[in-house]
Amino acid sequence: MRVKRYVVDTMPEAMLQIRNDLGSDAVILSTKETKLGGFLGMFKKKKIEVIAAVEADEQANTATKQRQAQAPAPQKAAVPQKAVPQAYKKTAELTLAATGAKVSADQAQPEAAPARPEPRGAEMTSVQAGQFVTQTAGYGESAAANETPPSNVTFPLSERGQITGGLRRSEQPQPAEDREPEARNSVEAKLLEELQEMKAWMAKISRQSMMKQQLPAVLEKLQERLIQQEVDFDLIEEWITSSFDHWEESGRTLGDAELFAHVRSQVLAFLSERFGGGIANRTRIVYVAGPTGVGKTTTIAKLAAEQLLRFHRKVGLITSDTYRISAVDQLRTYASILNVPLEVVQSPGDMQRAFQRLQDCDIILMDTAGRNYRNELLVSELQSLFSAITDHSETYLVLSLTSKSQDMKKITEHFSKYGLDKVVFTKLDETGSCGSVFNLIREYPLYLSYMTNGQNVPEDLLLPDSKKLCGMLLGEEAP
Template sequence: MKVKKYLASSMSEAMKDIRQELGNDAVILSSKPVYSSGFLGLFRKRNIEVVAAIDPSEKHNPPIKKQKQKKMPAEKTVSAANPGAESEQADSGLKIHSPAPESEQAKSLPAGEILKELAQLREMVKGINYESANNDKKYPDPLQEIYKTMEKQEIDCHIRAEMMDALLTKWFSGHHDSPMDEITGWLKAELDAKISAVSDFGGSFEKKYINIVGPTGVGKTTTLAKIAAESILKQNKKVAFITTDTYRIAAIDQLQTYAKILNVPIEVAYNLVDFKNAAEKFSHYDLVFIDTAGRNFRNHEYVRDLQKIIDFEREMETYLVLSLTAKQRDMEEIFMQFSTIPIKQVIFTKADETASFGPMLNFIIKHRIGAAYITNGQDVPDDIEKASPRLITEIILGANKK
């Protein structure tokens, strides 16, 4: 494997140098903007650093031959990452930098070492701040549109960096004539694979007692009723309700109304003894859904109050409900507040009340926790879908917006 790093003033110039040196079959491993040190931090010049590779053992189209020119003095190129390091290419005139001193011996390295080095090169682009790259219109027009979509959806810059690195590799590996629909398909596949690698998705209840927790105003009671209705109507389950939400008078009335409509029994638990009695009463039911009080998530006493009322030692699964209208910082704080309780999955609500779904993706990937359901309205038993990597990808890219 022959690996080289190129420094050029633009991507097109870099691609020209790569074709001349490695040929048209070279593969782009990574690319990023780099800046010269300038004078006292001023007058910094922006360049593009591209890492390309080709396997000399395979047959490839020969590199583009350059016309012979008079031998000029060696051109010195200074790397922005290491201003003191200079490389001379007396005959080629190319601005080429070795990825590392060890890479000069890549031809003699074992295959495992080469693969390891390539993986390290790919890691180089993960921390790039793509905001500046976007302002400089770094990407070809179709990829620029993809970038703007991810930026508009408020997808984390590190995730955008990974996606754009994958798309650039595809683009410069002979797919630069692909239509926009196909390029969007690349992004769908990349996002789908990244989300799928996180955890399990979709509510599949493996235990009898299903606990629904979350802050006030996220729609816990309505969501509980939707899931219960699905369990009754589609799965023919025998269902019961327990509510510990005694802080709001209307909350008990609301769940009692749903219980009457669905024809299921309901018990109110004011303390741990009440809860244990209700749980025993419903022990022969398939699923027992537990509604909890919505409180200010910044109140540390809230979670401790839950542990005083609910018997978490039982055969129980807990789902955290988060509103997609909340700021990502609030989602993070809510999750941390409930971290003392084992959270199986999250349920995202109010998808119909926002146009920005990137925080959902950021949260899932950061905390490596799957989503059970996504709700998009108030109608019971409708307006709820089982979450999946494909559904989340389609929501983010707007494929299933009404």
Template sequence: MKMKKYTADTMVQAMQQVRKDFGDEAVILSSTIVQPKGLLGMFRKKRVEVVAGFDEPAVLKESGLPSADEMVQSATSGPDPSLEELKQDMREVKLLLKAAKKSSSFDQYPDSMQPLLDRLTAQELKPELVRTAADRIFSRMKEEKTDFTEAEQRQIIKELLKEELADLPFGGVNLKKKYVNVLGPTGVGKTTTIAKIAARSLIENKRKVGFITTDTYRIAAIEQLRTYANLLQAPVEVAYTADDFRQALEKLADKDIVFIDTAGRNYKELKFVDDLKQLIDFNLEMETYLVLAATTKESDMRAIAEQFGEFPIGQFIFTKLDETESIGPVYNMVTDFQKGIAYMTDGQEVPEDLEEATVGNLLTLLLEEGADA
């Protein structure tokens, strides 16, 4: 067997070199990731080292080594330790190749960077953003010719993420506008969220509040809102039609803020979106928020946001943050749709489990470290 060692930046490049020399019949005997040696080795990319082999009949004849057929015959007449050893090596190589496919795509960065990059990947932050963060850290490390602690790496990533969020609105309701309209699919906790925001407005900001519900599909939803409203000693109006909605506005004319609770429906169906347009007057002095559950798959959150795209949504509200380990999709939604966050909720208690969103507390959740905005 003719053997040759190859070193390349990636396994794909190494395999291309192997195929060029030996063709598709080549056998990979070993595959390892190697770190360049020397004082500055940690600042150089890790490389892939592959040992490949190929049985060439002409070479075997010239060398006097036994042919493949002779090896098989020898194996049938009795165990050949060298052949068994080769089979074991091949099994190990297959395992190595499988492991290589599953290995991190950040192997070219120093080991000191791996824990934080793994953290961001596990958080489901966009891969291209993780790569940008990794490149920025690595570039700074090379410039300063030193390794960085994890805290220093976090600070660099924090600076990058804050740059992306710099122009987006964060924070709660604008008390200068009278109507607060909350949209979202079923099951995300819109009614409870409205009650939390209303309670804060009443208790902390001394505003007179009222409620309108257009969720006439579920009796339980109306009763839930009535329960919260009774605790706050605030009136509730139910709007079945556009005329009902206009009358409700008139009845609540003396209130400082009116919270509008919309029906939780499957908004993949355009009919429900059209019904909402006909029912609510979006030309009012109104703030509109889209409520999404942090436990929802990112692809589904995107579909919901796109369906609501024709409404004047100013900010997101994210609920159920206490029920997920992945904050990355929340960050991805904010940057991709260029909408900030008004509130984040992490429980059912009214009004306690409601946090006015800031860039700082979002990044704290994402990076799991105490940091001020």
């Protein structure tokens, strides 16, 4: 037996090639869809893979060659109507012979009665094939009269399904086939989405390339400054692109001063929406959390001094930092200087007793032990302490500006599970970069509340000033 594989766009094209190569006695063994070509897994073209076979006896070969010699040369523009039905009819007859059904010459004629319905089951394939022969017999009467279906041909049921599956879709419900259009639509939708994203990305790259060539000197200088300040690229692009568009809309008549002012106005507008002020008047309890070594205890002392000396509120202190050596002694020293009560707790039960002892205070500030933010168990211990009292409370996250921006984001991600409200940035005097401030408050719903720039209590506790912070970012003034 001679077996040959074809990869084509359509079934009529496959039928034409099979008829020309193997003759009209050829049998289709299987058909399936496949995808070829493409770039990086995309843009693949759908093809149909067809496996056909013919008995390789000398008489069949001689007859095939004679028919091919007599037949005119095939034309790509048109597919003969007889080619497809005859090949299908031949395959259907072989399938009927394999299942024990007898296909007579009368059944190939248009006048033949349609096949009687049989019970649904494993032999549904033969019924469908017989129906298809009856419906398509009119396309090739003369060819059907000269052809005799081969006998004693046996196909496994799995191959029978492949043979007839590509010939005609069953009229009976077939869930597997019903799902094919949905899967195809899903793939096409995903491909369309990827193409749209690629188009937007290419447009963005093209625009950036154009801007890089035409960017005014002042905007180019500001862009380099923002990169040095470690501002996220998306935020830099937003500000610089907006200023570049403003410059083009003006006919490129704006000077350096106007462009600088435009960038500055965007930075100020960004900060105006993210300032949270200090501790609210209605707040009764302030929880202070953060990683190790950021200056939480000193910040607690500064906050206590501010509330006591500036707002004349009665202050109480609580600490749960019993892990670090001398941590309690450090806060006790500050409490003694400020003449405020201090309670030490180690469990949620201690928290309730401490709150009862400090119930006469206007505001209670609670210091917590520094935690390795990578250890989820240690960080989760804070939740049991924070949940003791939640009414009229605020939770502050303390971060050091000497930390890397990416580390700050990871720390915030871990602690944000326990309900953060505001953020305090420390050690402003120890760094010349403040870009991480903008990155953090842009990505997380935290309000910038305080900044510290030294060890002095309470002088070095600052409410954020948008103009000063903007000046630090753009290089107008030193920290």
